[in-house]
Amino acid sequence: MTQWYYQGPRTRGGLLRYSDQCIQAALALKAAFRLAFRQTQGLIQSLLAIMKIDIQVPSYSQLCRRQAHLQAFHTPQKPTDNQIKPIHLVVDSTGLKVYGEGEWKVRKHGADQRRTWRKLHLVADEATNTIHAVELTTHSISDAEMIKPLLADIEWPIAKLRADGAYDQVKVFDELEKHWIQPVIPPRSNAVIWTSENGNDLIHPRNEAVRQIRLVGIAAWKQQIGYHRRSKAETAMFRWKMIFGERLSARLVTNQQTEAQIKATCLNRFTRLGMPKTVKRLPT
Known part of the structure; x- marks a missing residue:
């Protein structure tokens, strides 16, 4: 939860409230359970209520907008061991x-x-x-x-x-x-x-x-x-x-x-x- 909110540099214009990790986690739940955006928002709110965590949840419209600019896949990194096999x-x-x-x-x-x-x-x-x-x-x-x-x-x-x-x-x-x-x-x-x-x-x-x-x-x-x-x-x-x-x-x-x-x-x-x-x- 320490990375829930955006902590990067602040610039002029609209400011981001939620971090990319937060948006990606929400979209992962959406994909895994085949949910719509509103259902995803409701699921996260319910999970946080069960966990008794009082933080804000990105709305369905924020999830949709942020999805367009998210780099969500990173190729697996190879181990540092030089003896790794191809x-x-x-x-x-x-x-x-x-x-x-x-x-x-x-x-x-x-x-x-x-x-x-x-x-x-x-x-x-x-x-x-x-x-x-x-x-x-x-x-x-x-x-x-x-x-x-x-x-x-x-x-x-x-x-x-x-x-x-x-x-x-x-x-x-x-x-x-x-x-x-x-x-x-x-x-x-x-x-x-x-x-x-x-x-x-x-x-x-x-x-x-x-x-x-x-x-x-x-x-x-x-x-x-x-x-x-x-x-x-x-x-x-x-x-x-x-x-x-x-x-x-x-x-x-x-x-x-x-x-x-x-x-x-x-x-x-x-x-x-x-x-x-x-x-x-x-x-x-």
Whole structure:
């Protein structure tokens, strides 16, 4: 509670009353319990009353306004130990609905023109399920375009990046090469060997993958390189939609981006609390 109120420098104009930590905590409750802004305000007031803490609570309108300018996600910092091992990451994207009809109406009567989606891009650690980067874009932005901004803020050393065939593009491989990251990306079904300007075959990991797939087949190649580990990206998407739903409650793009950051931060906190362990049931 010591960081509840704003304690930064005071300037002319409207003064902030509540700190960013206070607003972020309120928005985290809103996301975790799928509440509206007024419900969030009421929940916080009730919690403080139970705890017998007499402090002011940000109103629903303040939460909405402050959400637009909040930097709510910070990539996990690497330990100070110099012996830290490089991590293996997985990347994928999924669609989140902003507004539009339900799935039953679409299947029964077709989609309306006003359906709007945003694309969520996540980079997660395949070993710990920790989210290291999150971006929210319009649905017209391709997956490959987001590799550079996603990798820009990751502080950990990265050994491998696993992704699906949508990332089989030159700019993706070039960006991974800059960071000394080994790509684990399946070439497309019609993939050809990349050549230099003079027609010679390039020494490139993608060309090696194309040759190996032609030799043993795509299924055997995926098994050899451990491509199945990429499914951890699907796990992250599944957890996101099961916990927070498939919709974004915010309407402004800036607020939607903050909402995505808040949810990614919450998901990392849930991960640190513990992941479920799947145990095979013995026959009785």
